Amino acid sequence: MSERKFSVWKGTPEGGKLHDYSIEVDKGMVVLDVVHEIQKLHDSNLAARWNCKAGKCGSCSVEINGKPKLGCMTRLNEYGEDETITIRPIKTFPIIKDLVTDVSWNYEQNKKIAPFKPRERDADGNHRFMQRDVDRVQEFRKCIECYLCQNVCHVLRDHEKKNKFVGPRFMLRLASLEMHPLDTENRIEDIKKEYGSGMCNITRCCTDVCPEHIQITDNAIIPLKERVVDEYYDPFMKLYNKIFKKSKLRIYIIKSYLVTLR
Amino acid sequence: MLDVKEIQTIEHDVLVVGAGGAGIRAAIECAKQGMNTGMISKSLLGKAHTVMAEGGMAAALGNVDSRDNWKIHFRDTMRGGKFLNQWRMAELHAKEAPDRVRELEDMGAVFDRTEDGLINQRNFGGHRYPRLAHVGDRTGLEMIRTLQDFCIHQGIAIHMECIALDVLKNNGKVSGLVAYWRETGRFVIFKAKAIIFATGGAGRAWSVTSNSWEYTGDGLAMAYRAGAELMDLEFTQFHPTGMIWPPSVKGILVTEGVRGEGGILLNNKNERFMFNYIPEKFASETADTIEEADRWLDGDKEARRPPELLTRDVVAKAIMNEVKEGRGSKNGGAYLDIASRQSAEHIKKKLPSMYHQFKELAEVDITADPMEVGPTLHYFMGGIKVDHETQSTNVPGLYACGECAAGLHGANRLGGNSLSDLLVFGKLSGDYASKYCQKNRLESTSEQEIENIIRNATDILNKEEGKNPFLIHENLQKIMNNHVGIVREEKELIEGIEKIETLKVDIQEVKAHPASQYNPGWNAAIDLSNIIIASEAVAKSALIREESRGGHTRLDYPDETKNGLEYNVIIKKGTDGKMETRKEMRSTPPEHLSKIAFSSLEELEENNE
Numbered sequence: 114m115s116e117r118k119f120s121v122w123k124g125t126p127e128g129g130k131l132h133d134y135s136i137e138v139d140k141g142m143v144v145l146d147v148v149h150e151i152q153k154l155h156d157s158n159l160a161a162r163w164n165c166k167a168g169k170c171g172s173c174s175v176e177i178n179g180k181p182k183l184g185c186m187t188r189l190n191e192y193g194e195d196e197t198i199t200i201r202p203i204k205t206f207p208i209i210k211d212l213v214t215d216v217s218w219n220y221e222q223n224k225k226i227a228p229f230k231p232r233e234r235d236a237d238g239n240h241r242f243m244q245r246d247v248d249r250v251q252e253f254r255k256c257i258e259c260y261l262c263q264n265v266c267h268v269l270r271d272h273e274k275k276n277k278f279v280g281p282r283f284m285l286r287l288a289s290l291e292m293h294p295l296d297t298e299n300r301i302e303d304i305k306k307e308y309g310s311g312m313c314n315i316t317r318c319c320t321d322v323c324p325e326h327i328q329i330t331d332n333a334i335i336p337l338k339e340r341v342v343d344e345y346y347d348p349f350m351k352l353y354n355k356i357f358k359k360s361k362l363r364i365y366i367i368k369s370y371l372v373t374l375r
Numbered sequence: 376m377l378d379v380k381e382i383q384t385i386e387h388d389v390l391v392v393g394a395g396g397a398g399i400r401a402a403i404e405c406a407k408q409g410m411n412t413g414m415i416s417k418s419l420l421g422k423a424h425t426v427m428a429e430g431g432m433a434a435a436l437g438n439v440d441s442r443d444n445w446k447i448h449f450r451d452t453m454r455g456g457k458f459l460n461q462w463r464m465a466e467l468h469a470k471e472a473p474d475r476v477r478e479l480e481d482m483g484a485v486f487d488r489t490e491d492g493l494i495n496q497r498n499f500g501g502h503r504y505p506r507l508a509h510v511g512d513r514t515g516l517e518m519i520r521t522l523q524d525f526c527i528h529q530g531i532a533i534h535m536e537c538i539a540l541d542v543l544k545n546n547g548k549v550s551g552l553v554a555y556w557r558e559t560g561r562f563v564i565f566k567a568k569a570i571i572f573a574t575g576g577a578g579r580a581w582s583v584t585s586n587s588w589e590y591t592g593d594g595l596a597m598a599y600r601a602g603a604e605l606m607d608l609e610f611t612q613f614h615p616t617g618m619i620w621p622p623s624v625k626g627i628l629v630t631e632g633v634r635g636e637g638g639i640l641l642n643n644k645n646e647r648f649m650f651n652y653i654p655e656k657f658a659s660e661t662a663d664t665i666e667e668a669d670r671w672l673d674g675d676k677e678a679r680r681p682p683e684l685l686t687r688d689v690v691a692k693a694i695m696n697e698v699k700e701g702r703g704s705k706n707g708g709a710y711l712d713i714a715s716r717q718s719a720e721h722i723k724k725k726l727p728s729m730y731h732q733f734k735e736l737a738e739v740d741i742t743a744d745p746m747e748v749g750p751t752l753h754y755f756m757g758g759i760k761v762d763h764e765t766q767s768t769n770v771p772g773l774y775a776c777g778e779c780a781a782g783l784h785g786a787n788r789l790g791g792n793s794l795s796d797l798l799v800f801g802k803l804s805g806d807y808a809s810k811y812c813q814k815n816r817l818e819s820t821s822e823q824e825i826e827n828i829i830r831n832a833t834d835i836l837n838k839e840e841g842k843n844p845f846l847i848h849e850n851l852q853k854i855m856n857n858h859v860g861i862v863r864e865e866k867e868l869i870e871g872i873e874k875i876e877t878l879k880v881d882i883q884e885v886k887a888h889p890a891s892q893y894n895p896g897w898n899a900a901i902d903l904s905n906i907i908i909a910s911e912a913v914a915k916s917a918l919i920r921e922e923s924r925g926g927h928t929r930l931d932y933p934d935e936t937k938n939g940l941e942y943n944v945i946i947k948k949g950t951d952g953k954m955e956t957r958k959e960m961r962s963t964p965p966e967h968l969s970k971i972a973f974s975s976l977e978e979l980e981e982n983n984e
Contacts, residue, residue, distance in 0.1 A: 139621075139622055139623060140621050140622065140623075141620070141621020141622060141623045141624060141736070141737070142621075142623045143623060143624075143736070146623045152845060152895050152896070153843070153845040153846065153849075157843065157844070157845065157887060157888055157894075157895065157896030157899070158887075158888035158890055158894050158895070158896055159895065160892075160893040160894070160895060161895065162418070162419075163587075163588065164418055164422045164423075164424070164426075164587040164588065164589065165422075165424070165426060165427050165587050166587065166624075166627065167427065167624075167627045167628070167732060167736075168728075168731070168732065168735070169426045169427055169513070169516060169728065170421075170422045170426045170427075170587075171422070172418065172419065172422050186735050186736070188735070188736070209558055209892075209893055210892055210893040211893070213893055215558075216419070220420065220527075220535075223524065223527065224527050224528070228483075228524065228525070228528045229482065229483035229524070229525075231480075231481050231483070234481075238477070239493055239494075240480055241491070241492035241493060242488060242492050243488060243492055244487065244488045244495075247485050247486075247487060247488055250485055251485060251510065251511070254485060254510075254516075254517060254520065255513065255516075255727075256520075257426070257516065258421055258520075286524075290483075293483065293485065294485070295480075295483075296483075
C-alpha cells in the first residue's frame with residue numbers, strides 16, 4: 114500500500130473545479146477503484162457512473178490526464194508514481210454532476226436509424242451465412258457504447274455540429290447494419306443526408322481511443338463513405354438511379370454492384 | 376410539507392422494472408400485445424449485467440450434434456439442478472429456447488456459424504452436447520444490444536436511471552410503484568395494472584462477486600415487502616472461475632467458455648485435479664482418463680466429456696478443496712490453462728475479451744501463461760416464487776422473470792441456461808402480464824402509502840448525523856463471505872444471522888449527503904434496505920436446509936438427503952413484520968417429465984422428435 118495524489122473535477126452545469134485527494138492505493142488498482150475509495154471515505158456525494166468494472170459495459174468513461182478512457186480499465190501503474198492523476202468528465206456532453214454527463218443525445222441518434230429488416234428464412238426455418246460474413250460485422254458489434262469516440266470526434270467536440278453528424282459510434286452502427294448478412298434495408302441516402310457521413314474528415318481520433326480496438330475509421334466510416342460516393346457520384350450508378358428511381362430492384366442492383374466492387 | 380399531488384405521475388398498463396435481457400424481452404412482449412408499456416432501469420439502457428454473460432445461450436437446436444433435442448436439454452437442466460427445479464419451467468425452457476434464439480436472430484443478433492452456415496453451438500458444463508449459441512465470448516453483449524436496438528422502435532417508454540423504491544397496492548392488487556430519478560433526485564409515481572420484476576439477484580451482498588453495483592436484491596426485497604413469497608434462496612451459485620489477482624479485480628468473471636474450448640484446471644503440482652472429483656451420478660458420462668478427455672477435445676464423439684466441464688457447484692468445491700489441502704495456486708486458487716491446449720490465434724478468436732481482460736487487468740498473456748482463478752458469487756438460483764406457467768407471484772398483478780425469479784434452475788444453474796431463461800420467461804411474463812391487464816382495471820393509489828415510501832427515502836438525507844452506507848455495505852459483504860459463503864454450517868449461519876440483525880440497526884441510522892441530485896451515497900443507503908433483506912433470506916434459508924445440494928453446501932450435513940428433495944424453502948414477511956421461513960412440500964412430478972429426466976441418453980436420442 115502507498116499514497117498517491119489525485120485531482121477530481123466536481124461541479125454542476127453552472128461550473129466546478131478540481132478537488133485534490135490523497136488515497137491509499139494497492140497493487141493492480143484501476144482509476145475506478147480510486148473513485149470508489151473517494152466515495153467511501155472522503156466524499157459520498159461524488160457522482161460517477163459504473164457497472165461491470167470489466168470493460169464490457171462502457172459506463173465509466175472519463176478523461177484521465179486529458180485522455181478519454183474507461184476508469185475500470187486504466188491501471189494506476191500506467192502513470193509515474195509521483196504523477197498526480199487528474200480525472201475529469203468527458204467534455205463533449207453536458208455536465209449533469211461531477212463525472213456524470215448527459216449522454217441522452219446518443220440515444221436519440223440511435224433511434225433515428227432505420228431498424229434492422231431481416232430477409233426471409235430458408236425453407237427449413239434457418240438463416241444461412243458464412244463465418245467470414247459474421248467476422249466482418251462482429252468487429253462493429255463489439256462496441257460497448259462508452260461514447261469515447263463521440264467524445265473525441267472533432268465534429269462533435271470542437272465544432273458543436275451535433276445537428277449535422279451522428280458521430281463515429283453511429284457510423285459504426287450503420288456499418289454493422291449495412292454489412293449485416295441478413296439485412297434488406299437501404300440506408301445509403303440517409304447516411305449521406307441525415308447522418309452526415311461527409312462531415313468526418315478521417316483524423317482517426319475515434320479509432321485511437323476505442324477501448325475495444327475497433328477500426329472505426331478504416332473498417333466502418335470509410336466503407337460507408339465509399340458506398341455513398343458510389344451511389345451519388347458514380348456515372349454508372351447515376352444512370353441507374355434515373356432509370357429505376359427507388360425501386361426494390363434498384364436497391365438489389367446497387368447491393369450486387371457494391372459486392373463486385375469490394 | 377410533502378404534497379403527493381405535486382409529484383410527477385406516469386401511467387402505464389405494464390411497468391417492467393429492470394432492463395437486462397429479461398426485462399427488455401418482457402417489455403417487447405407487452406408492447407407487442409398492445410399494452411402501454413413502461414420500463415425503468417437503474418442504469419442507462421444497455422448497461423445491465425447481461426453484458427457480462429460470456430459463454431452463450433443454451434438451446435437444443437441440434438446444429439452441431441443432431442442427437443440433441445429438448446428432452447436431453449431438459450434432462451441436463453434437471454440433473455444440473457439436482458432435481459429441485461420446477462419441472463414445468465424446465466420443460467417450457469427446453470422446448471421454447473430454440474425459438475427464442477431464432478427470434479433473437481430475426482431481431483438482428485449475429486451468432487457464430489457452423490461450416491454449413493447455421494448457428495454454431497459450443498460445449499459447456501453439464502450440457503451433454505454442444506448447445507450454446509454464442510458470439511465469441513461476448514454473447515451477453517450481443518443479446519442486450521440486439522434487444523436494445525429492437526426495443527427502441529416498439530413504442531416502449533424507456534425510463535433510464537430511475538430507481539424503484541416500493542410497490543403500491545390497492546385491494547391486495549398491484550396499483551403502481553414509487554421511484555426516483557437519479558439525475559434530479561425527484562420522485563415519480565408510476566400507476567400500472569401490472570408490474571414485472573426483472574431486477575436480477577443480490578450478488579453484491581458478498582465481497583467476492585462478479586456482480587455490478589446494481590445487484591442489490593431490489594426486486595426480491597420490494598416483492599417481499601409487498602407480500603410476495605421468495606423461494607430457494609439458499610441456492611447461490613459460486614462460479615468456479617473468477618479472477619483472483621490483483622486484489623482490485625478479485626471476483627471478475629472468467630468465462631466457462633475457456634473450459635468449453637478445452638481449458639484445463641491444474642493445481643500447484645501441475646495435476647489435472649478434476650479427475651479426483653467426479654460425482655458418482657456423473658461418472659458414466661465423464662471421461663476418467665486424460666487420454667479420453669483429450670480425444671473428446673479432438674472431436675471424437677465416442678469419448679466422454681472432460682471433468683473440467685462438470686457442473687459449476689462441483690468445480691467450485693473442488694477448487695476450494697485443493698486450496699484447503701495446500702495444493703492451491705500462488706494467490707489461493709487454481710490454474711486455468713488454455714495456452715497449452717489451443718493455438719494463440721484460436722484463443723484470441725474464440726476468447727477475445729478474456730485475452731484483453733487478463734492482458735489489461737492482470738498483465739497476463741493467456742495465450743502463453745495460465746490464468747489464476749477461484750470461486751466468485753455469480754448467480755441466484757432462488758428468488759421470487761412464481762407460478763410455473765404464468766410467472767405471476769402470489770400478489771395479483773405482480774410478475775417476475777429472469778434471475779430474480781425462482782424455479783427453473785433448482786439447486787444449481789447450468790452455464791448458458793441463464794440467457795435462454797431471460798428470453799423464454801421474459802416473453803412468458805410479458806404475455807401473461809398483458810393478459811392480466813386485459814381483465815383488470817387500474818387500481819387507485821394511496822397517498823398515505825406514497826408519502827410513507829418517500830419519507831423513508833428522504834429521511835436518509837435529512838439527518839444531522841449518521842452512519843456511512845458504504846462502510847455498512849462492506850461489513851455486510853464480510854458477514855456474508857465469512858458466514859454464508861460457499862461452505863456453510865449451523866454455528867456460522869446462526870452467528871451470521873445475529874450479525875445481520877445488528878446491521879439492521881446500523882442501517883436505520885444511515886445518513887447521506889443532503890444533495891439529492893445524482894448522489895451515490897443516497898443510492899447506496901437505499902440499496903442497503905433491500906440487500907439486507909436478500910441477505911437475511913439467504914442465511915435463513917441456508918440454515919433450514921439441513922443437507923448439501925447444488926449451490927448450497929453444509930459442512931455439518933455434507934450429503935444430499937432423500938428428504939431434501941421433498942420441499943422448497945419459502946420466505947415470507949410475517950404479519951408481525953418479521954421474516955418467516957417454512958418448508959413447502961413439492962408436488963409429485965408430472966409422469967411424462969419424470970420419465971424423461973430419469974431416462975438413459977440412448978433412449979432420448981432415439982426418441983428425437
